Amino acid sequence: MxxxxxxxxxxxxxxxxxxxxxxxxxxxxxxxxxxxxxxxxxxxxxxxxxxxxxxxxxxSKQAIGEVICVNCLEKITEAVDRSVRAGKSSSDQIRRMFRALVDANATLFSDDRKLYDIAAVAARDRWPAVDAFEEHLRRTLAQILKEGRESGEFERKTPLDETVAATFLVMLPYANPLLSQHSLDHAKDAALQLASLILRSLTP
Incomplete structure (x- = not known):
């Protein structure tokens, strides 16, 4: 590519x-x-x-699509960041991050399906915009987990990088536009149940 x-x-x-x-x-x-x-x-x-x-x-046409894709993914990023900032604890931030990803992807899918398809193509072909988007989510997640450990809210035995990687993999089907379009029917339930599962695994 x-x-x-x-x-x-x-x-x-x-x-x-x-x-x-x-x-x-x-x-x-x-x-x-x-x-x-x-x-x-x-x-x-x-x-x-x-x-x-x-x-x-x-x-190229991809270069044009890249700019449009960045605009779409920035809306999701802003929604996630806004939701995380409103969290009252690290656990609340995890729940909010998961829910914001699901809601923002669902909104883009329903309101701008053709633009959503650009983001899906970008995810399929690994455009730089998608790599930057996912890296931002990983950094956000790492910061939440780090603060949760420092406050005693989360366990500290597992190496932080492993915890970040595993938690992100659980979130990925609802963060990646190529994957999330196949998960929208049960996404809201998944956001609640999988967030609870993640938090139980993080309990000290």
Whole structure:
């Protein structure tokens, strides 16, 4: 897989405006027709720019999709971070993190199915945006677990990195857009039950 490059160099002024205009138009086009069925030529015709002109700003269709994917995943990240910050204890933060992941993925799936499909393609092909998203979740989880250990809320015998890795694997089917679309029917129950299972395993 080739790495997606969201844009060629740093853009400012008129270039920045055109860059954003392409992203906005591409987002609307993908909403209507989907990402995988759309070519750069299709986008050029829809937007009114030449294909060569679009390539001045983006290396590939994937690079355009990468920017849109980042925008989608940022909404999920912001929802998770907001929910975690509201937690009154480390256990509460775990529950809130799990529930926020489920709710944010379900909302994106129902409200913007075609954009959700871009995130699913990104997860399937391991675009950098998905790696960054999952790394943010792991860091957030690691901080929660670390603070829970320091407060005596969680056990300390298991190496922290192992606990983070195992807990993240339990959350992954509800965090990864490629996987979560197959789990939405029982996701809300899973968020409650699996969070409780994780917390029992963390009891000192």
């Amino acid at each position: 080739s790495s997606a490059t969201p844009a060629r160099g740093t853009r400012s002024g008129p270039d920045h405006v055109i860059h954003d205009r392409i992203i906005l138009a591409a987002t609307e086009h993908f909403r209507l027709y989907g990402f995988e069925k759309t070519t750069v030529s299709d986008l050029a015709n829809a937007i009114g720019y030449s294909k060569a002109y679009i390539y001045k700003f983006f290396d």
